[in-house]
Amino acid sequence: MLIYLSMIELEEDKNKLEQLYTTYKQTMFYVANRILKDEYLSEDVVHQAFLRIIDNLSKIDKIDCHKTKGFIVVIVENIAIDSYRKRKRENTLSFDEVEIYIEDVKNSDNFILNDIEETILKLPINYSTVLRLKYSQGYTNEEISEILMISEENVRQRISRGKKRLIEILAEGGNKFYG
Amino acid sequence: MDKYIINDDFLYKYMKGAENIILESLPKEEELSYKFSKRFKRKMNKLIRRENRTPFMKSFINHSKKVAVLFLIFATIAFATTMSVEAYRVKFFEVVIEVWEEFTSMIFKNNKNINDRKLIPAVPEYTPKGFSILEENINDYVYSIIYVNENNEEIFYEQRIISQGEVLLDTENIEVETIEVDNQAIILFTNKGVNQIYWSDDSYSFTLISTINIEELITITKNIFKNK
Secondary structure, eight states: OOOOOOOOOOGGGTTHHHHHHHHHHHHHHHHHHHHHOOHHHHHHHHHHHHHHHHHTGGGOOOSSSHHHHHHHHHHHHHHHHHHHHHHHHTTOSOGGGOOOOOHHHHTOOSSOOOHHHHHHHTSOHHHHHHHIIIIISOOOHHHHHHHHTSOHHHHHHHHHHHHHHHHHHHHHTTOEEEO | OOEEEOSHHHHHHHHHHHHHHHHHTSOOGGGOOOOOOHHHHHHHHHHHHHHTSOHHHHHHHHHHHHTSSOOOSSOOOOOOSOOEEEEEEOSSOEEEEEEOSSEEEEEEEOOSOOTTOOOOOOOOSOOOTTOEEEEEEEOSSEEEEEEEOTTOOEEEEEEEEOOSEEEEEEOTTOOOEEEEETTEEEEEEEETTEEEEEEEOSSEEEEEEESSOHHHHHHHHHHHHHHO
16 A cells, blocks of 8 residues: 555656747747737746646657647637636636637638638637647547546537537538538 | 538548648747746746656655645555564654655654644755755645755755654665654655655654755754754
8 A cells, every 4th residue: 555656757758848838939929919918918828838738748749740739729728718717707707608719810811711611710719729629639538628627528518519609600601501 | 502511520521621720820930029028937947947857856746746745544554574663752743653665654643633733934044055946835734945956956845744644755675764863863765866854843744855965965954953
């Protein structure tokens, strides 16, 4: 009955955080600040995001790649939304009640989008973060619950609501859909 | 008018492309030049230094923060191994130190309520040359300091209010010594190149851990005795 935690830490993890910091700090701040529009709070969000990343370092293989960038952006967006909720209504708004859109993505003319991608980009980011983790980055519900620090039940709920919202947006565009 | 079926296959097919557009629409890192505040840089430097610790120190400090000194209510230990027992009777507590083959146990027994006791920090006045405070934390029950020098060597010091319970230390295959320093019994051993010292008085348990040499740690220990 020896209760002694021997936390296994890989040597290669030692500098991973530093490399992530050097590679993404400006992007992270940009992502946070376009939601919060407050430099002080956005810095706090970036710091909190790094704390969250430390808990999920094993999920990151390469530093400078699309998947890692996507993963980090989702973490920052998620924490920024939480910070936004706290600031707005003292946390009385539920996560789903906050609909935050990223205008510069929605209005971007630099990309040739198909109808579906355009519709997905119209999703508020509180819905799209969980869908991106699941369907673009391939994480399981269990992993997503670790990354977002919510229960698996909550993950399932958000995915289901995200799908529903997507259907609504498609319907608004005059498309037929099946859930 | 198009028809769509929103299911997992649909989302797996289109979500990647949508995410790529989100990421591509972000300015490139080198195009951004936000000047972070000193406060932010300080916090991040601290975090990175903490993450760059040796795996042993990191695991020990994480362990210490989460479970650390484990106060278990009279655990029944069923190891059929040899052991030696020394007991120190003090004002409020009886401290029984058991050195087993796999670990060392320190059992604190008392009948007094400690809830009304408030921690008065015993701050070391002596630190080896080149060391400065990296982190200092205090709450009602625990006071801890992490010192660091330029070579990233660290000293971890912790003072904790003791309550009835047991502390288990991983000392498997390690020679554990109990010695007297200024009439105070201390436990010391070296595990994976890291020196560790533990002792207790009638109110607190103390921990000193570092890769610096054991003589220096004992000097710090004596200094803490003097300043209490």
